[in-house]
Amino acid sequence: MALADFPHDFLWGASTSAYQYEGAYNEDGKGLSVQDVATPPAGTANFQLTSDGYHRYPEDFALFGEMGMKSYRFSIAWTRIFPNGTGEVNQAGLDYYQHVLDELKKYHIEPVATLFHFDLPAALQKQGGWANRATIEAFVNYAKVVLDHFSPQITYYQTINEQNMLFQGAVFAAFKGHGTFKDAVQANHNMFVAAAKVITYAHENHPEIKIGPAPNLVAIYPLTARPGDVLAANTYDSIRNLLFGDVTILGRYNHVAWHLFEQFHAAPDLAPDDMATIAAAHPDLLYFNYYNSETVRAADSSDMLPFKKVLNPFINQNEFGWDIDPEGFRVTLRQLYDRYNLPMIITENGLGAHDTLTDDGQVHDPYRIKYLNDHIYQMRLAIGEGIPVIGYHPWSAIDLVSTHQGFVKRYGFIYVDRGEENDSGTLKRYKKDSFAWYKDVIAHNGDNV
Numbered sequence: 001m002a003l004a005d006f007p008h009d010f011l012w013g014a015s016t017s018a019y020q021y022e023g024a025y026n027e028d029g030k031g032l033s034v035q036d037v038a039t040p041p042a043g044t045a046n047f048q049l050t051s052d053g054y055h056r057y058p059e060d061f062a063l064f065g066e067m068g069m070k071s072y073r074f075s076i077a078w079t080r081i082f083p084n085g086t087g088e089v090n091q092a093g094l095d096y097y098q099h100v101l102d103e104l105k106k107y108h109i110e111p112v113a114t115l116f117h118f119d120l121p122a123a124l125q126k127q128g129g130w131a132n133r134a135t136i137e138a139f140v141n142y143a144k145v146v147l148d149h150f151s152p153q154i155t156y157y158q159t160i161n162e163q164n165m166l167f168q169g170a171v172f173a174a175f176k177g178h179g180t181f182k183d184a185v186q187a188n189h190n191m192f193v194a195a196a197k198v199i200t201y202a203h204e205n206h207p208e209i210k211i212g213p214a215p216n217l218v219a220i221y222p223l224t225a226r227p228g229d230v231l232a233a234n235t236y237d238s239i240r241n242l243l244f245g246d247v248t249i250l251g252r253y254n255h256v257a258w259h260l261f262e263q264f265h266a267a268p269d270l271a272p273d274d275m276a277t278i279a280a281a282h283p284d285l286l287y288f289n290y291y292n293s294e295t296v297r298a299a300d301s302s303d304m305l306p307f308k309k310v311l312n313p314f315i316n317q318n319e320f321g322w323d324i325d326p327e328g329f330r331v332t333l334r335q336l337y338d339r340y341n342l343p344m345i346i347t348e349n350g351l352g353a354h355d356t357l358t359d360d361g362q363v364h365d366p367y368r369i370k371y372l373n374d375h376i377y378q379m380r381l382a383i384g385e386g387i388p389v390i391g392y393h394p395w396s397a398i399d400l401v402s403t404h405q406g407f408v409k410r411y412g413f414i415y416v417d418r419g420e421e422n423d424s425g426t427l428k429r430y431k432k433d434s435f436a437w438y439k440d441v442i443a444h445n446g447d448n449v
């Protein structure tokens, strides 16, 4: 079978997020987010300096331009716009992102913006965070300011990055005694309502905007063909993956997830208009992050949930224990297009690794090139099957602090010298081997993969 061409206007990009890339955590009126006040795992970098992107973006974007990037997926820090989540707008925050857009424009790089990427204003968290319905209005208010201010400069928006991972984190925390399962489900529901309101507002006021959710989606396999394992995989898929597209795109909770919430006496409280609000919002696109597949078996009597995550004996892991499964990427693309019938943009995909800077300033990262190449190849096959993928943003454009494992877990095409984990280092930038490789892929519009 001949390989399909990528569309001529395919968005070859790369990705970052504000709290992981910008640093400058308390500059120019920025308020504290939950990331700024969290205690990072022992020995790992916090989010105060990160890659110092706040000050160095012109240099970084010049490198993005040199790589030929067509688009750049980044997030806007809510706390730069509203330091406490609500109240007065911080003009310096809006100005900063205007400079970001101006700089991207120099290189003809299309902005792909996330409104909320794990960095809830700490002031809102103190009042209950997403479990408090007041956060819905705070988010909608913040989003309106951003959409109005930057329209029509930004076409591509995601509402919430990895809502499903936020939900999963809250569920695991609840099982360890921090919060309740019901709070986790309620917070998740409130995010659905908030995102729906923002989508509808965008469509009513800025018809050029293409907006949607950005969950983390994976292929889920049963460990064996035993029906109990298959059923466990089916349950896990419904709650881990499909719930998020189903509510946001189809406008309804899937039955498996809802039934599970009821079993735990944790179904969310619904305000009278909630489901109508959700059903009225129609995302233009499904944005999603794909890193790995997951495998489960049937639960046994000691398991809290009706599935148990296990290692897949047929799949290799990266050095941080994440499954590497490019074919799972195609499985996921097929499944999502079958179910939702929307064009898709990949907002994250990548390999975290300990990279080494050689004495002569090189970083040889063939493992990252292989990972990305194999995933792009599967994406190309999927496009050949008629699945409309219109953009791809590897995580990450440049090294930044990982969500859980510090700076030494690197993902970027560009190496940032942070010295040892907790030093600031020189912050000098170095192009990795993957930089030249991705530049070549973009220059060939993917036909060399």
Ligand code: BG6
Pocket: 017, 020, 161, 162, 165, 216, 289, 348, 352, 395, 401, 402, 403, 404, 405, 409
């Ligand atoms: C996604 C997030 O979960 O995965 C990113 O959207 C994150 O913020 C990325 O950094 C990789 O995860 P980690 O924990 O390796 O940084």
